[in-house]
Amino acid sequence: MPGHWSHTEAIQEVRERGEGFVWIGLHEPNQEQIQGIAETFGLHELAVEDAVHAHQRPKLERYDDTLFMVFRTVRYVEHDSPTTANEIVESGELMAFLGADFVITVRHGNHAGLAHLRRELDADPERMAAGPASVLHAIADHVVDHFLTVTERIEDDIDAMETEVFAPRTRVTSEQIYLFKREVLELRRAVLPLATPLRRLAEGYTRLVPDDVRSYFRNVHDHVTTVADRVAAFDELLTTLVDATLGKITLQLNSDMRKITAWAAIIAVPTALAGIYGMNFDYMPELQLRYGYPMIIGIILLICLTLYRVFRKKNWL
Template sequence: MHDVDVPAHAGASSDPSPTARVPGAAETADALARARAEGAGFVWVHHTDPGEGDLSGYAEVLDLHPLAVEDLETGRQRPKLERYPADEGGSVLLSARPVRYDDSRSAVETGEVLVVLGDRWVLTVSREDEGVVERARGRLDEDFLALGPAAVLHGVLDVVVDAYVAIASELEVDVSDLEQEVFSPDDRGAGTTARVYQLKREVLEMVRAARPLVEPVRRLWQQDLDLVPEEARVFLRDVADHAQQAAESVEATDRQLGDVHSAHLAEVGLQQNDDARRISAWAALAVVPTVIAGIYGMNFQYMPELAWRYGYPAALLLMVTVCLVLHRAFRRSGWL
């Protein structure tokens, strides 16, 4: 069992702090009943990397739909928005894929965070998210928490999308640097090819994370969801704009990287053609003396040049002359 904390927004209660922590499902039920009775505040449950059955107690208290419980405990969900009916107004589940850049491995890594909204409660589940929920909690002040559970949803999405925008900008710079490297005269191909495929993997990770999240976030502020108050939709619309910006930036970077890859392959092909021409030219230069030497090395009895006093220097002069003519021709044609 992993750590579970249940912050309850104080609202009209006597607790002077914005949140009060209670440890388990039974206490969660009491806090939720108090929030519903007072008509103010909400309960926030956070669970890190739950396994099968870890959320069973909370599922009963929060009246979670079985499909929602399955998604929360199984994980590996694509970014999506789901609505589930229930006795207390139902719930809304949103899943997202936080990203971070690992400098030590020069790779984009993705985690997972799921947020479930209820009438007076919110449940967050995270896996390998590098503290997304904790950072979201740090951004939420007393006034913003007054918006209810939707404030938590906005806080989590805001942290996730801000990371999208930042990493998308870094990838743009990396691809621009790679583009300059490809067209550099010092580019020899091997290291550049590896860098192209490494960046391709990073960009694809970002595309898989950012692009599918655009539509769920748009639905949050455009659709008439009872669990998302009008005051929160203005903030969610801003997050949706940033998510769209990040997705478009990543897709543009992906296209640019594809163009850079094609240009790099063309450059490699031209370099290989140049190498092949040089090899062919030098091979032709080597063939000329080989042919002449081969002819006069057959040792037939009746070969006039064999008895000629100047036959040997004449053969050498012929070899040199033909080689020089060929070399000059190859230089003019650009083969050498």
């Protein structure tokens, strides 16, 4: 319908015509901004409160003749190196109220806008003919596509980190890997809980989703399952990298301790002999020998050289 319409006028026009639906998009609304819309469309107060305050996990709830679905959106944050980045995954939230003749979306965060998605749907009247459920499917597919994109980029980062960890004289620490693991956990929180709501929609949870749209939700659910499996594999691989990093640190400490021990043993030889001949007794062997001093020095050098060669042969030095 061309022109400018208020939400009240739009829904009245749709219901008088008996065809079409209303799609309203909101970005981080406060209670006052959403209150009028909630009263017009009969939105449940608990769902409205969740939409305003956000910080929800992905879920699907049914209130009388209205569905309320929450998505966690993610965006890949560009960085120079995965071992130095403080943030890799930026998350947001997207809520959708679905009725028989309306869909209301509430977005939190500065990414995952739906303007281009609306243009794509407007250009495809056949999809729009399926009603508000087609919009909900398009949103779900859009969110999951971003999951796949972020997952592919994170996989490249993990490959680079794995190469760095096993490189000689690596500077990657376990703390850096834990930070990356925390970012993967952020992605996991967005992906895993979404599988259940999508499965319920694909299995006929509500009459608001026609049978011809349910199969599309099944396809989105398959994609989420694929992403969830990959994210779980990322978590296991990062745990392995942490163990490998700690193992390399332990090995390096053992190597350092061997070197310290070897040099301490070598230094102990002249220290012991100097201590013996520094006791100032009147009667001690070799004190009156003309070549006693160079002889003792030679003995010290010989013993130290022998110890050095022994430790080198054992790879302690």
